[in-house]
Amino acid sequence: LQEHEVEKMFTLKPGRLPPADVKNVIFFVRPRLELMDIITDNVLKEDRGRSPQRDFHILFVPRRSLLCEQWLKEQGVLGSFIHREQYSLDLIPFDGDLLSMESESAFKECYLESDQTSLYHAAKGLMTLQALYGTIPQIFGKGECARHVANMMIRMKREFPGSQNSIFPVFDTLLLLDRNVDLLTPLATQLTYEGLIDEIYGIQNTYVKLPPEKFAPKKQGEGGKDLPTEPKKLQLNSAEELYAEIRDKNFNAVGSVLSKKAKIISAAFEERHHAKTVGEIKQFVSQLPHMQAARSSLANHTSIAELIKDITTSEDFFDNLTVEQEFMSGIDTDKVNNYIEDCIAQKHPLIKILRLVCLQSVCNSGLKQKVLDHYKREILQTYGYEHILTLNNLEKAGLLKPQTSGRNNYPTIRKTLRLWMDDVNEQNPNDISYVYSGYAPLSVRLAQLLARPGWRSIEEVLKMLPGPHFEERQQLPTGLQKKRQQGENRVTLVFFLGGVTYAEIAALRFLSQMEDGGTEYVIATTKLINGTTWIKSLMEKLEPAPF
């Protein structure tokens, strides 16, 4: 950016703009009304008494919103902007096999407000992707939103016949999955390394902020005196060798890998003692930077693992997990759960309660009216009546509901899709269920069964899940049709509409690596989520407490 003579970058906040001797100010924003208010504030405060007037520009990501412009106009600042443009950024690459639109509210918009804008963007993103990587010949999908996206893609293709490109297709199949087909998975606590980091500390745009205590540099003399108070910020992606190896492992398997690595590294450092000849020493020195990087990465992850271990070994975490696992394996889902009651009585965070109650509801195809009313009453009495609005939202999204049909479909779904595995091998997994230590994410199971033996075998269950399932084909010019070599893997792009968890990603990566799998997966989504962020996105924005 410096090359383009960008003086400074600021994060958006209300009030006066920080002083900088520049003529042009550019706002990079998502088209959201709250942000517009901040910008308005910025501009209004700015205009007063500055001799060299600044020029304002605004760039909307991923696109211009007429609503936002209207809003700015009403605030009387639209005219202050010289340029109003859009920066069409639909899918942001997060990792080699992961794309995200990073729109937090996609799920809420689709399912609560029936606003399909994010789907439109998803479809656009997919079109861009196809323009770059070739037309995807097969599209499968499950769910209402998936259907919409597929329709839009086909429409867009028809409307721009010129887009027929001659790129050899990279992807064989596109699988569109609605989040509401599988509401269960995000509610459960993820048990992979990366999943846990996200659950506990929250990964934002591949960065995580950690409490600094464990990372204090060990200095001689005054140890512990000047602990850094800023949280430690670390980037997490597969570029880091060690992280790539452990991110998708069950947390219980991470410890042994770390200790093995530690041994290897210290052995490597030991080698210098054996280096006799100049050549050997030279070779050793040339490896040093690499080894040093490996060592610091090991140190970081050991610290993170320790932090997580403190939490996973706590009684509360264990109790919570036990209840989750009971629900998912179908035990006692139809009565008021004692642990949940206790948590409410002790005023545990509301989101935790909601996650558990929703989980129970989903695992029971809805709660009995009496049970539901009981939970509702307890929650409202303990956390405040205004949460009636949040509960209402959850009901609308189908996360929390009274059992209406009188029949509980979940056991059938669980059995047919083998969602619960009793014998889980956490160290050397043989099934995707390792990511939740027993529960195999429904969404990923659907992807797995699609590849083999195909969805026809589970027709019955698919009917029980919400939304239609469908298959579309996009004709390719004959020259581009793939002649598949023996042993070559098929590549499937799985698009999660409404968000995906790290554990699900781990499960898909696991499937990609399976030797006899024959399918590689690339993942795209509207947003990386976990149960907490997800529920939060559905909660009613309440006024902050007065103190």
Place this chain on the structure above:
Amino acid sequence: MSRARADEEEYWHSSKFRAFTFDDEDDELSQLKESKRAVNSLRDIVDDDDDDLERVSWSGEPVGSISWSIKETASSSTSSLEGRDSSLQKGSSSYAALPKQVSSYSLSNLFKGRNKLPSFQSLSDALSDIGVKNYAPELRRSKAEYKDYSSDWSPKDTIRRMQRGKVCSLERFRSLQDKLVLLDEAVAGHDGNVITAVLIFLKRTLRREILFRELEVRQVALCHLIHFLKETGEQKLLLDLLRFLDRTEEVALSQYREHLNIQDVEKRREFLKSCIGLPFSAEDTSHIQDHYTLLERQIIIEANDRHLETAGQSEIFRKYPRKASILNMPLVTTLFYSCFYHYSEAEGTFSSPTNLKKTFKIPDKQYMLTALAARAKLRAWDDVDALFTTKNWLGYTKKKAPIGFHRVVEILQRNNAPVQVLQEYVRLVEDVETRLNLATKYKCHDVAIETYRDLKDRIQLTAYKCKVERGSAEEEKINSILNNT
């Protein structure tokens, strides 16, 4: 000259569709004259018997420069002429550049006139309502048939352009029919941004009833409008819409949501009171009722306690000054508060815990936990004791805790209860294993030792010896038990 003009006027009035020969007079006629002619031609386009048009005076308008009016009228003549007779090559080509200049101002002018109107369903309606000046440019467009005009897109094209982020003016779509087509196209595009833009336009230009009626059969658009209204806080219109759709529960919830924006407690209370009668589901109604009662109660308590606190008379407030006001706190917090400050009050007072329990039907468990936590915090162990003591009809006292004594122990421990108090409750834990665990954890040695004694577990008891202090009474106790058996 003037005669010729008069002739010509007559000529114009006489027939709509006769082409006139421009060529002859072109050189001698001034531009002004042309404009006059154009005005006349306008009349043909509109209805012949539309008397309103007689009021038009082009020169009298606050137009500023005369050239403006020339452009305006000239361009309208272009369009009208062209629409009628394609043989008029010369005329149209000479004016070809004009419409562009005009288009920059025309619509914004129009707009002012537009708001005065509730709605208009067709062109002829509109014509009888507003002055000509406002719609003159409009006429040019709606009647014009030239397709090459730079912004004259069909609804479909308009939507597509908007999807690509280009600016389009929607004001051209004037009839209800056109607007609905536009909306349907937008919906078909699934782009919420565009749908919302079209909806804003419709909202501004259509009468409410019509807008609501049309949206009722267009669910997707409807959802977008509801979302939009929520987002921008147009509460009144939103409620009207929901009411129109008979979505009563949503009306209720959305109205209830409003209370969050009310800062003043008294006003908030009043508002909540007005919410009680709203058509919530049966279950929610009782919650809303409770919410109101709670706030009402909190206001009374707050006023009372603030007075007590400032007066400095009451010991409890002096010893434990309140950290925050009780207003708008959840029910359980309120209960805790009242257990803390008003524990011993008679049931009749609003602030007494028992009164709260009764009014809000707080379950026993919940009440116990809250009271326990509050009293333990005050280290009022007698109250804690009393909480679990029940007398049966024979007069024997018995300890009972619906929440389980292990929970009681945990809560007490968290409030740093002394061992003497703790062990009394550890002893009451029924499950032997839990009891032993708790006893060991919180150093209630007596309980642990007695439990092992009852279990006749010599090995464990011997092992326990290392956990007590050497030479203490507990060690002696263990030794004596070991020796006696």
